[in-house]
Amino acid sequence: MAEQPLVSIIVNNYNYERYLGEAIRSACSQTYSKVEVIVVDDGSTDNSKHIIKDLADKIIPVFKENGGQASAFNAGLQVSNGEIIIFLDADDYLFPHAAEKIVTAWKPNISKVHYLLQGIDADGKSLGYTYPSRAEYLGQGNVVKAMLEEGGYGVSPTSGNAFSRSVLNSIFPIPDGKYRISADGFLAVATPFYGEIIAIEEPLGAYRVHGSNNWGTSMSGKRFRSFIEHDFIKKELLMEKAGEFGYELPKDLLLRKNGHLWARMASLKLDPNNHPVPSDSIPKLIYHGIRSAWLYSSELNWQKKNVITLWFLSVGFLPLPLAKKAIGWLFEQKSRPELVKQALALLRPLQNRT
Secondary structure (H helix, E strand, O other): OOOOOOEEEEEEEOOOHHHHHHHHHHHHOOOOOOEEEEEEEEOOOOOHHHHHHHOOOOOEEEEEOOOOHHHHHHHHHHHOOOOEEEEEEOOOEEOOOHHHHHHHHOOOOEEEEEEEEEEEOOOOOEEEEEEOOOOOOOOOEOOHHHHHHHOOOOOOOHHHEEEEHHHHHHHOOOOOOOOOOOHHHHHHHHHHHHOEEEEEEEEEEEEEOOOOOOOOOOOOHHHHHHHHHHHHHHHHHHHHHHHHOOOOOOOOHHHHOHHHHHHHHHHHHHOHHHOOOOOOOHHHHHHHHHHHHHHOOOOOOHHHHHHHHHHHHHHHHOOHHHHHHHHHHHHOHHHOOHHHHHHHHOOOOOOOOO
16 A cells, blocks of 8 residues: 555453453554554443543543444444554454554455454463464455355454455444344454455464453353354345345355354254254254365365364264263363364364465
């Protein structure tokens, strides 16, 4: 780009007083000079407002009534001026060189740059793995075909994305009701239709895993029902965008999406009485899980496909106490025995990107 673009870092916060200061300071301490920092407080009832007021000379503060993550994103974008927009969750933080790396990688007419995040615990200690896992690649280039055929693509959590303002202007505001939480799902689905994606396969920030995360560490049927319900909402959005751009979706789209099937298997096994898909059965999910891994997960090597096959068979047929362990090993990396961690570390595919 001829001129250095302005980067807007929009910190969205709700009752994260413990972490908020670190998130704001990380945004204000970027090595790249053309940065504005906006902090949207979504009606916090803790000490967050005092923290924001103490740092008001370095930021643009926005205080609003509680409306959820989508409404916070909408409010932040409305007051921002940047050509590049980063939505930073208040319990995460960016590394000092993040904006500089993003601007260096940036190209005209892309929808976003995304990058890995280093997993940390509540106290900021490294967990030894990244989000997404290094066993998966972030999607890059034109990922629309992957979304339409496989139901998704490798994507980073909220704080691991930098969006083109012109693209966001085409899709905002985000519907508040449907995306009160997980507004990043809306962005992950909608933005690729407006331009290609650039992936940076290194951590440019930290993703904090703690008990208060929406997707935290709870191994409950409720947690997986949330995954499933949001996948159905995102499918509706994908259908809408596909129609708008002249594409068709396969009828079995969600049955091609391995991550979605993991959640359905876990939900059915852990809490069958409240499982949200009445037509599901253990044999059906085993079949579709294995089918998805081998036919619709092109980013995975054969070793990882074997691991996924074994996982579906184990969770499906093992007694519940043992099945719970297998579910935990997949969804909670810190729960994995050392041998399992070492085995999964070997499964990163050979790089083959264009």
